[in-house]
Amino acid sequence: MTTTPPEPRVVILGAGFGGLAAARALKRAPVRVTIVDRSNHHLFQPLLYQVATAALSPADIAAPIRRIFRGQRNVSVVLAEAVAVDTASNQVILSDGSLDYDILIVATGAGHAYFGHDDWAASAPGLKTLHDALVIRQRVLLAFELAERETDLARRRASMTFVIVGGGPTGVELAGTLAEVSRQTLARDFRAIDTASTRVILVETGPRVLPAFDEDLSAAARQQLETLGVTVWTGVRATDINDSGLTVGGERIAARTILWAAGVQASPIARSFNVPLDQVGRVIVTPELLAPGSENIYVIGDLAHIEQEGSLVPGVAPAAMQQGAHAVQNLLATLRGEPRAPFHYRDKGLLATIGRGAAVAQIGPIKTSGLPAWLLWLFVHILFLIGFRNRLVVFIQWAWSYVTFDRGARLITDPLAAQRARHQDQPAPPPQDQPPAPGVGPA
Amino acid sequence: MTTTPPEPRVVILGAGFGGLAAARALKRAPVRVTIVDRSNHHLFQPLLYQVATAALSPADIAAPIRRIFRGQRNVSVVLAEAVAVDTASNQVILSDGSLDYDILIVATGAGHAYFGHDDWAASAPGLKTLHDALVIRQRVLLAFELAERETDLARRRASMTFVIVGGGPTGVELAGTLAEVSRQTLARDFRAIDTASTRVILVETGPRVLPAFDEDLSAAARQQLETLGVTVWTGVRATDINDSGLTVGGERIAARTILWAAGVQASPIARSFNVPLDQVGRVIVTPELLAPGSENIYVIGDLAHIEQEGSLVPGVAPAAMQQGAHAVQNLLATLRGEPRAPFHYRDKGLLATIGRGAAVAQIGPIKTSGLPAWLLWLFVHILFLIGFRNRLVVFIQWAWSYVTFDRGARLITDPLAAQRARHQDQPAPPPQDQPPAPGVGPA
Numbered sequence: 001m002t003t004t005p006p007e008p009r010v011v012i013l014g015a016g017f018g019g020l021a022a023a024r025a026l027k028r029a030p031v032r033v034t035i036v037d038r039s040n041h042h043l044f045q046p047l048l049y050q051v052a053t054a055a056l057s058p059a060d061i062a063a064p065i066r067r068i069f070r071g072q073r074n075v076s077v078v079l080a081e082a083v084a085v086d087t088a089s090n091q092v093i094l095s096d097g098s099l100d101y102d103i104l105i106v107a108t109g110a111g112h113a114y115f116g117h118d119d120w121a122a123s124a125p126g127l128k129t130l131h132d133a134l135v136i137r138q139r140v141l142l143a144f145e146l147a148e149r150e151t152d153l154a155r156r157r158a159s160m161t162f163v164i165v166g167g168g169p170t171g172v173e174l175a176g177t178l179a180e181v182s183r184q185t186l187a188r189d190f191r192a193i194d195t196a197s198t199r200v201i202l203v204e205t206g207p208r209v210l211p212a213f214d215e216d217l218s219a220a221a222r223q224q225l226e227t228l229g230v231t232v233w234t235g236v237r238a239t240d241i242n243d244s245g246l247t248v249g250g251e252r253i254a255a256r257t258i259l260w261a262a263g264v265q266a267s268p269i270a271r272s273f274n275v276p277l278d279q280v281g282r283v284i285v286t287p288e289l290l291a292p293g294s295e296n297i298y299v300i301g302d303l304a305h306i307e308q309e310g311s312l313v314p315g316v317a318p319a320a321m322q323q324g325a326h327a328v329q330n331l332l333a334t335l336r337g338e339p340r341a342p343f344h345y346r347d348k349g350l351l352a353t354i355g356r357g358a359a360v361a362q363i364g365p366i367k368t369s370g371l372p373a374w375l376l377w378l379f380v381h382i383l384f385l386i387g388f389r390n391r392l393v394v395f396i397q398w399a400w401s402y403v404t405f406d407r408g409a410r411l412i413t414d415p416l417a418a419q420r421a422r423h424q425d426q427p428a429p430p431p432q433d434q435p436p437a438p439g440v441g442p443a
Numbered sequence: 444m445t446t447t448p449p450e451p452r453v454v455i456l457g458a459g460f461g462g463l464a465a466a467r468a469l470k471r472a473p474v475r476v477t478i479v480d481r482s483n484h485h486l487f488q489p490l491l492y493q494v495a496t497a498a499l500s501p502a503d504i505a506a507p508i509r510r511i512f513r514g515q516r517n518v519s520v521v522l523a524e525a526v527a528v529d530t531a532s533n534q535v536i537l538s539d540g541s542l543d544y545d546i547l548i549v550a551t552g553a554g555h556a557y558f559g560h561d562d563w564a565a566s567a568p569g570l571k572t573l574h575d576a577l578v579i580r581q582r583v584l585l586a587f588e589l590a591e592r593e594t595d596l597a598r599r600r601a602s603m604t605f606v607i608v609g610g611g612p613t614g615v616e617l618a619g620t621l622a623e624v625s626r627q628t629l630a631r632d633f634r635a636i637d638t639a640s641t642r643v644i645l646v647e648t649g650p651r652v653l654p655a656f657d658e659d660l661s662a663a664a665r666q667q668l669e670t671l672g673v674t675v676w677t678g679v680r681a682t683d684i685n686d687s688g689l690t691v692g693g694e695r696i697a698a699r700t701i702l703w704a705a706g707v708q709a710s711p712i713a714r715s716f717n718v719p720l721d722q723v724g725r726v727i728v729t730p731e732l733l734a735p736g737s738e739n740i741y742v743i744g745d746l747a748h749i750e751q752e753g754s755l756v757p758g759v760a761p762a763a764m765q766q767g768a769h770a771v772q773n774l775l776a777t778l779r780g781e782p783r784a785p786f787h788y789r790d791k792g793l794l795a796t797i798g799r800g801a802a803v804a805q806i807g808p809i810k811t812s813g814l815p816a817w818l819l820w821l822f823v824h825i826l827f828l829i830g831f832r833n834r835l836v837v838f839i840q841w842a843w844s845y846v847t848f849d850r851g852a853r854l855i856t857d858p859l860a861a862q863r864a865r866h867q868d869q870p871a872p873p874p875q876d877q878p879p880a881p882g883v884g885p886a
Contacts (some may be wrong), residue, residue: 039855041854041855057500057502057852059500064632066629070632079591097592129856134856149523393836396839397836409502410483411483411505411507411573413482413574413577
């Protein structure tokens with residue numbers, strides 16, 4: 001176990017799109033590859049919102065890392081949390097050990113940023129992991145259950161108010177899908193409440209949603225959101241977030257469910273490199289994707305800050321995959337004694353989905369929205385889903401829910417969640433004062 | 444909300460097979476139905492072991508109760524925990540309120556029994572709910588991850604030892620499937636361990652597995668288990684269960700994963716009825732399925748103790764469904780002023796699955812095992828799965844895993860589970876003494 005192999009040891013931190021692409025590019029290379037990830041699966045993050053909104057199951061958008069590399073014998077997978085890198089001794093420090101490397105590829109990505117209000121995290125969960133998605137799914141489903149049993153109209157209204165903070169792709173996807181869920185999926189499931197009266201509010205601090213797109217597509221996206229029933233507020237900031245609601249542009253909104261889709265914070269491991277970071281903690285890499293001043297540490301994906309023609313390479317899957325492949329080309333070149341090449345990002349365009357048959361697409365000069373954009377989005381995402389089985393199952397479930405508006409994964413799996421939610425709502429009063437069920441008298 | 448409707452109020456506790464059948468039988472009845480369940484979904488329990496062993500996702504075997512009754516307007520669903528019944532005032536006491544009834548149908552089923560050793564529950568989880576299944580899935584997957592990083596051979600062996608306590612259908616299903624997972628599914632996924640050396644031990648106190656079947660089928664089941672690589676121990680008792688292992692017939696077995704599939708304990712709510720219960724807490728009902736001395740409380744499913752031709756009606760889904768329909772016939776008869784009829788169980792036979800192409804079936808005089816029994820089992824279970832979508836998706840996933848031995852739901856979704864598991868294993872030593880990753884030196 002502790003013998004040093006003859007081949008160089010390449011350690012890849014993170015099994016996201018970047019890390020996966022790097023490991024695959026090393027398939028026939030004379031190196032020993034170790035992938036370290038704190039979860040045992042690669043996550044197809046672009047569809048994570050579908051798990052959070054109960055359309056897909058976690059297994060539909062995640063693949064065990066070991067299964068992906070089953071056939072690549074020079075790869076071993078370690079389930080562990082990398083907490084720091086000792087660049088002097090070429091060691092990765094794990095939460096429960098350490099790992100020597102000759103060449104390191106860091107692809108640990110980014111998480112949420114609450115702009116210095118980490119206390120908001122408990123009231124406004126973000127969406128980065130499967131765990132996040134299951135937490136959000138549970139909150140959303142419980143909100144309707146609580147509203148159904150709620151007799152106090154103000155509290156019922158708060159239970160049926162969903163606020164999404166952040167008008168980027170994730171915020172737009174969540175807002176559009178929640179509007180569909182409330183108006184279509186749940187329409188006939190409840191007796192006491194009219195789910196069509198659910199308020200879904202999307203709050204964006206900037207002047208428009210999907211700022212990465214051209215203005216006309218942002219406008220098209222907003223129009224499609226409003227058609228679905230989403231209230232879009234731009235140019236206002238969300239503050240004072242707690243379990244009772246939030247303040248938007250001075251107005252207090254009582255909302256039981258607040259979702260966070262704003263702000264990015266790069267993985268904290270970069271701080272241990274002792275290199276300059278940008279304002280969100282990304283490593284400002286060299287054109288060859290190296291950490292500044294290092295010869296054997298490559299940084300790729302959402303953790304890398306690299307500019308091209310004056311603008312930042314976006315934190316999207318295609319960029320991460322291109323960087324993973326390029327970092328491998330460079331490290332193999334150095335092993336052959338050849339020079340490294342600078343990275344060039346090939347922009348594949350931008351796609352964002354809003355809801356059923358609603359999306360926007362911007363590919364070079366081509367701009368489209370509505371059904372054609374949505375079909376393109378659907379095609380691309382199913383195409384890239386890892387593993388044939390997932391593709392087929394996901395396609396069937398989409399086809400099914402497209403026809404029926406049904407969502408199969410509407411499960412509250414935590415047995416105590418409902419009670420906790422109720423008690424969180426009203427800690428003070430004794431049971432008999434709690435909102436009774438339909439047709440109910442006090443105990 | 445609190446107005447009393449003209450029709451009688453029928454409250455059904457539990458949305459299992461019995462409660463569901465009762466509610467459906469009331470479809471066109473002039474009554475107001477309220478279904479109370481602590482989870483928001485009906486669970487297809489016969490396939491729960493497939494979730495626990497990562498073949499299926501929770502959503503594949505569960506359907507939201509609200510969706511099932513979307514079209515049945517006289518049904519409302521309440522997500523709540525029923526803790527007691529006040530038979531004097533005809534009230535169900537919820538953990539957060541109460542609910543009046545005119546007629547009550549109790550179908551809250553049964554849970555595990557640890558024979559007075561409830562302290563074993565933490566070390567040997569049972570399999571009754573989706574939550575249980577996800578806990579077991581996580582433990583099983585983590586056990587292999589820990590073994591892969593473990594350098595101490597004794598600890599590695601303990602991590603690769605799985606003991607299932609109880610030789611009934613659930614125990615046999617879990618043991619057979621875990622043997623398949625270790626020998627087929629994971630065969631090429633690990634580098635440091637040979638998963639084919641995994642020990643799967645099935646412990647049964649009685650003289651044979653599947654005691655409900657005829658002896659020759661029990662023998663066939665045992666033979667099929669052993670062919671899959673399961674060690675079957677009968678006539679021995681498991682004792683002294685803790686996180687390090689258990690004692691079986693005097694011998695101490697170091698095992699990191701122990702699963703509990705023995706013992707049944709009826710739902711505790713029956714204790715509040717003040718009626719005679721059998722030794723596992725079931726209500727000894729009248730032939731009309733009434734609680735003794737009551738005119739408006741029916742008890743059905745696993746919670747009901749009823750004998751027929753001298754033997755207990757088994758706690759299986761068909762019996763619960765027949766009882767649900769029969770209880771409704773009786774309550775509707777009394778509403779019409781007609782007499783109640785006694786319940787007669789129509790035995791549909793017994794089916795138990797062991798693994799891929801391995802099962803036993805006993806239907807009246809017909810007895811079969813192996814592939815034909817398995818195909819019959821597959822057909823019956825897919826047929827009864829609730830909801831077309833589930834049927835189709837489950838069928839595809841089975842077809843897929845049958846061909847490839849793959850299991851799609853191998854996900855550890857709790858981000859901290861791995862670390863907790865490591866620390867649970869070795870609380871004492873500081874990080875640098877913890878078992879290192881492959882090719883690793885001390886920090």
